Amino acid sequence: MAGRINADDVQSVKERSSIEDVVRDHVTLRPAGVGSLKGLCPFHDEKTPSFTVRPAVGAYHCFGCGEGGDVISFVQKVEHLTFSESVERLAAKIGMELRYEEGGGPRSEGGLGRRSRLIEAHRVAEEFYASILIGRPDARPGRDFMRDRGFDGKVAERFGMGFAPRGGEELTRHLREKGFTEDEMVTAGLSGRGSRGLYDRFRGRLVWPIRDVTGDTVGFGARRLLDDDRIAAKYLNTSETPIYKKSMVLYGLDVAKKSIASERRAVIVEGYTDVMAAQLSGVEGAVATCGTAFGVDHIKILRRIMRDEADGAPAKVIFTFDGDAAGQKAAMKAFGEDQRWASQSFVAVAPDGMDPCDLRLAKGDEAVKALVEDAVPMFEFAVRTTIKRFDLETAEGRVQAMQAVAPIINSIRDSSLRPEYMRTVAGMLGVEVEQVRSEVQRAGRIKAREANESPSGRPGDRTPASTDDVPEPNAQEGAAAMPVPNLRDPVVMTERQLLQALLQYPTRFSTETIDALPSVAFTAPAHAAIFDGVRSVAGRASALSTAGWTAAVAEAGPLAVRGLLAELSVAPLPTKVDPTTGLPPQRYLDSLVIGVHDAGLSRQIADETAAIRRLQNSPEPAPEAIRERSRKLIELEMSRARLRDRLTS
DSSP, rough: OOOOEEEHHHHHHHHHHHHHHHHHOOOEEOOSSTTTTTEOOOSSSSSSEEEETTTTTEEEEETTOOEEEEHHHHHHHHHOOOHHHHHHHHHHHTTOOOOOEEEEOOOOTSSSSSHHHHHHHHHHHHHHHHHHHOOGGGGGHHHHHHTTTTTOHHHHHHTEEEEEEEEESHHHHHHHHHTTTTHHHOOOOOOOEETTTEEEEESSEEEEEEOOOOOOOEEEEEEOTTTTOOOOOEEEEEOOOOOOOOGGGGBBBHHHHHHHHTTTTTEESSSSHHHHHHHHTTTTEEOOOSOOOOOOHHHHHHHHHEEEOSSSSSOOEEEEEOOSSHHHHHHHHHHHHHHGOOOOEEEEEOOOOOOOHHHHHOOOHHHHHHHHHOOOOOOHHHHHHHHTTTTSSSSSHHHHHHHHHHHHHHSOGGGHHHHHHHHHHHHHHHHHHHHHHHHHHHHHHHHHHHHHTTTTTTOOOOOSSSSSOOOOOOOOOOOTOOOOOOOHHHHHHHHHHHHHHHHHOGGSSSSSHHHHGGGOOOSSSSHHHHHHHHHHTTGGGGSSSHHHHHHHHHHOGGGHHHHHHHHHTTTSSSSOOOOTTOOOOHHHHHHHHHHHHHHHHHHHHHHHHHHHHHTTTTSSHHHHHHHHHHHHHHHHHHHHHHHHHHHHH
């Protein structure tokens, strides 16, 4: 049985261990008055620092949650150790040998507690894997992989890389020779237990040591290299153990924390090689998650190091993602957690979609640094990713995009920033700021209503957040993919009346009048389809009877609109007819033509205006495109003015 640590030794450990240095492994501290340091508490989530350290007296206290004590109790709580394990860990750091009383002598594990034993097993494994990578012929696949990515032996040594031999039991034998028990090897996640005994957890793979914030190796990440590897997963990570919790670890943080604390900037990349490439390129604050998505616990860890405060200058967190759909999805997930930061979040995506490792290999260190420096705000990336799914050349597409991004703007925690974001989005879409403001307010009302809704209540209206959420209009019965015209829209109603007149009184319209009216002037697809049929047979109108004319138009148009065409050919017009001739007034018919044409021109003018606004707000200026669009806009406005003159003359 292990003996009790000598009391004098405990006191000596306490006196010789710098509480400031120990706490700084977990928290960034700033001066807070004479003899005091302050940072964000590691024991509870807070935005304003209330965790205070007094190095002269060797004590800490959090005025937020009430935790306090000395350096031993800090290690005990923050690393989840027993009292004895905490003393042993601190003693190891300062190189002090402990004495044990009550005749028990040192612990059977060589004076080390359980956690320390697992840490030591990982240290031995790291050295073993590293020696294999450098010195063994069978580790050549690992060396080739590194060479292909621009990493040499010095880089492997810097990051502690190694190779797990294919044999399946070599590490297990090595650990056993070093005095580790089977339970320790299995508990550490370095060996597995099968029907024939223990086997190595990693076999035939390139391995990276995963270190905690203090620099201790607590796990490994292993990359598949061999085609005959029976485990299909590209990356295999240590399973969770008493010392390794993947949600509490960031690869590279032990090295990056100094840069993150001083620059108040963290760069989140996607993999081990990306961390290596970024740090080698001079982006020293690069880290990555280990086999899990970036989450709330990772945010808390970085906030403590950056001293991310709501009332101070904001820190920066930059996410790099691949440019593919999966990378965009990851970025949008990160945006969902963005409100947990008091920092500014950014997204960096290489134009050609390369990750930092590929980018460094193809274009060098400066390209990686430029990628990070050119990161765009997370909000802008989220909005651009969302609106990319919509056709902004059409009014319908702009409205749908506006409805999709409104909840994003409404979710911004700092309401004072919303007006500026509304102006930004209005510029992206090419719409008025007031239109965006109206949609954002609507999104807020919907959010409030849904939040207050009882579980048994009816669901409220939901603002579409993607193209999948935008409801499709009902299709006309028997008319596939042809939506029913919305007659509540006065423009659509004018279109309907014009088609009624064209079908019922074709001789009252000249061929020139019909040819001058483009089918794009009709907003309802069914109406545009019928008008195309009218135009295709317009030259035969005088030679056909009314029934023959309708039949010819029906034959020329798609099958999907024949039911609507039959209805329009007999529906009465809302105007008086001449009792002598039985014809509607010519001025009425002319007003229908001019009204539809005017509405079509107005939509084209709105589209061009929106396009010019988008170009003017684009990150890449396009003066020639703006001039061309402006010329077209002027022509459209002149055409509309002439048309309106005809209506009033």
